[in-house]
Amino acid sequence: MSRLWGRPSCRHVATSRLQVSFRTFLLRSPTHPLSQGASCLPACRQSSAEPMNFHLRNMRPQQASAEPVNFHLRNMRPQQASAEPVNFHLRNMRPQQASAEPMNFHLRNMRPQQASAEPTNFHLCNMRPQQASILPRIFSRNRTFLPITLPCLTPQDVSGLVAKRHVSTETAAPPSGWYADMFGPESAPVRAAMTLLEQVHLHTGLPWWATIAMTTVALRLGLTFPLAVYQAHVIARVETLQPELARFAAELRRRVAIAGQQRGWTEKQMRAKFNVKMREFRTSLFIRDNCHPFKGSLLVWVQLPLFICVSFALRHMTGTFQGPQGAASPVLQPDMASQGALWFTDLTAADPTLLLPVLLGTLNLLIVEMHSLQQTEKTRTQKVVTNFFRGVSVVMVMVAAYMPAAMTLYWTSSSAVGLAQNILLKLPRLRKACRIPPTPRDSPTPFRDMAATARQKLRREGKPPGKS
Numbered sequence: 001m002s003r004l005w006g007r008p009s010c011r012h013v014a015t016s017r018l019q020v021s022f023r024t025f026l027l028r029s030p031t032h033p034l035s036q037g038a039s040c041l042p043a044c045r046q047s048s049a050e051p052m053n054f055h056l057r058n059m060r061p062q063q064a065s066a067e068p069v070n071f072h073l074r075n076m077r078p079q080q081a082s083a084e085p086v087n088f089h090l091r092n093m094r095p096q097q098a099s100a101e102p103m104n105f106h107l108r109n110m111r112p113q114q115a116s117a118e119p120t121n122f123h124l125c126n127m128r129p130q131q132a133s134i135l136p137r138i139f140s141r142n143r144t145f146l147p148i149t150l151p152c153l154t155p156q157d158v159s160g161l162v163a164k165r166h167v168s169t170e171t172a173a174p175p176s177g178w179y180a181d182m183f184g185p186e187s188a189p190v191r192a193a194m195t196l197l198e199q200v201h202l203h204t205g206l207p208w209w210a211t212i213a214m215t216t217v218a219l220r221l222g223l224t225f226p227l228a229v230y231q232a233h234v235i236a237r238v239e240t241l242q243p244e245l246a247r248f249a250a251e252l253r254r255r256v257a258i259a260g261q262q263r264g265w266t267e268k269q270m271r272a273k274f275n276v277k278m279r280e281f282r283t284s285l286f287i288r289d290n291c292h293p294f295k296g297s298l299l300v301w302v303q304l305p306l307f308i309c310v311s312f313a314l315r316h317m318t319g320t321f322q323g324p325q326g327a328a329s330p331v332l333q334p335d336m337a338s339q340g341a342l343w344f345t346d347l348t349a350a351d352p353t354l355l356l357p358v359l360l361g362t363l364n365l366l367i368v369e370m371h372s373l374q375q376t377e378k379t380r381t382q383k384v385v386t387n388f389f390r391g392v393s394v395v396m397v398m399v400a401a402y403m404p405a406a407m408t409l410y411w412t413s414s415s416a417v418g419l420a421q422n423i424l425l426k427l428p429r430l431r432k433a434c435r436i437p438p439t440p441r442d443s444p445t446p447f448r449d450m451a452a453t454a455r456q457k458l459r460r461e462g463k464p465p466g467k468s
Contacts, residue, residue, distance in 0.1 A: 185316045189305070193313035198333075207339040208347055212314070212406060216413040219306060225421055227299040232425055232436050237291035239439040248281055307414065311407055318348040318404040336406055347406035356408040357400035363415035364393035370422055373450040373457075374441075423447075 183190060201211040252274060260270040286292045317333045336347040344351050351357060368389045375382055400408045424430055426446040431438075443449050 183308075183312045187312075189309040190312045190316070193309045194317060197310075197313060197317070207341070208333070208336045208406065209339060209341040209344075209409060212347075212410050213413045216310075216410055217417055219310070220414065220417040220421070223306065224299060224303050224418075227302055228421055228425060229434050229436070231296050231299045232431070232434070234291050234293070234296040236437040236439050237289050238286075238293060238296070239441065240437060241285050241289065241291070243440075244285065245282060249278060252277055252281075310410060314404070314406045314410055318406050340405060344405040344409070347409070348404050350402055351400075351405050351408055354401055356405060356412055357397045360400050360408060360412045360415055361393050361397035363412065363419055364396060365390065367415065367419050367422060368393060369454075370419075370450065373453045 185191065185194070197211060197215055200206075200215050201208060204211065204214070206214065256270050256274045256277075259265070259273075265273070318336055319332045337349075338345065340347045343353050344356060368386060372378075372386050378386070396411070400411060425436075428442070428444055428446075431442070
C-alpha cells in the first residue's frame with residue numbers, strides 16, 4: 001500500500017497502459033482494486049491503475065527512445081479524432097477547486113501536428129483543469145475519494161476540446177435573429193467577403209497572411225481610393241465657395257440689420273432671418289457647383305460596411321467566438337493556424353507580442369493627427385471630433401489585443417493603406433493629375449507645412465501657463 005500510494009512512487013509511469021497522476025487530488029476508477037474502503041485516504045500523487053484513452057490524431061513526438069515513447073505536448077490542440085486510441089500520461093494536473101459536483105477538465109491550446117497509428121503513451125506536463133470539458137472528476141470538500149468514470153472520447157467530443165483564448169468553453173447557441181441576418185456566416189455581404197478571400201487564396205496559392213494583405217490593398221485601391229479622389233473633388237469645390245459665402249454673409253448681415261431697425265425686430269428675430277437666408281443661398285451654391293457636403297461622406301458609407309463585412313468574415317473563418325461547435329463549422333479555415341508570418345504564425349490566435357495592435361493604434365493616430373494639422377482654425381466641434389477619434393484609436397489597440405491575428409492584420413493593413421492614401425492625395429502633382437480643383441489652402445510643400453505646424457503646436461503646448 002505504501003509503495004502504491006506513497007510519495008516515492010509519485011512519478012511512476014506505466015508502460016503498458018495510461019496512467020493519470022494528479023499533484024494535489026485523488027483520481028481513481030471505480031474498477032480499481034482499492035476502490036473499496038479508500039474514501040478517506042489523504043491526497044497523494046500516485047496515478048490510477050485504469051487507462052484513460054484519448055482519440056487524438058496528428059500529434060508530433062518531441063523525443064523517441066526504444067522504451068515506450070513519452071511525448072511532451074505543450075500547447076497542442078486536438079482537431080479531430082483518429083480511429084485508434086492513444087494513451088496519455090497526465091502529470092501535475094491540479095484542480096482549481098473541490099466540490100461535490102462534477103468538475104470537467106478543459107485541455108487548452110493543444111495543437112495536432114502528426115498522426116500516430118499505434119497506441120502511444122503521452123506525457124502531458126503541467127496541465128491544469130478548467131471548466132466545461134469532457135473529462136469529469138468528482139471531489140468533496142473534505143477531500144474524500146469518490147469514484148469517477150473516464151470514457152473514451154468520440155470525434156464529436158474531441159472537436160469540443162478545441163479551445164483557444166478567444167473561444168468560449170461553454171456550449172454557445174448559434175446566432176439567430178437580426179444578428180445572424182446581418183453578421184452571421186449566412187449573411188449575403190459576409191458570405192461574399194468570405195468567398196472573395198477563399199477565391200483569392202485558392203487561385204493565387206498565397207499563404208493566408210499574404211491573401212489577407214493583398215485583398216485589403218486591392219479593395220482599398222479598387223473601391224475606396226476612387227471614392228477618396230471624388231471626396232477630394234467635393235471638398236475642394238466647397239472650399240472654393242468660402243470666399244463667395246463670406247462676401248454674401250457680410251452683405252446679408254448689413255441688410256438684415258437695416259431691416260431690423262426699420263421693422264423693430266429683436267436680436268433673436270434678426271438672427272433667425274439671417275440664418276434662413278444664408279442657408280438658402282448656401283444650398284443654391286451647392287446645387288450650382290454640384291458639391292453638396294453629403295457627397296463628401298460617400299467614402300465613409302462605403303468603407304465602413306466593407307470594413308465590418310470583411311472583419312466578420314475573418315471572424316467566422318478563424319472560428320472566433322463560435323463555441324465548441326466552431327470546430328465543425330463549414331466556413332472554418334484550419335490552414336490559418338499555420339499560415340501566418342513573422343511573429344504571428346497562428347492567424348487564429350491573438351498576437352502574443354501585441355506588436356500588431358500597437359502598430360494598428362500608431363497608424364490610426366497618424367491619420368488623425370494628419371487631419372488635425374491641416375485645420376488652421378479649429379472650431380469646438382472639430383476639436384471634439386479629433387479627440388473622439390484619438391480615443392477610438394487607443395480603444396482599438398485594446399480590442400485588437402484580444403482578436404485573432406487575422407482580423408488584426410486586416411485592420412492594420414487597412415490603416416496602412418489609408419495613411420498612404422492620405423499622403424498621396426496631398427501631393428500637388430497627383431492632385432493635378434486627378435483634376436482636383438486648387439483651393440486657397442493648397443501648398444506646394446504640404447508636408448513641410450504640416451511639420452512646421454506640428455513644431456509650433458509642440459512649442460505652444462510645452463510653454464508653462466501664463467507665458468506667451
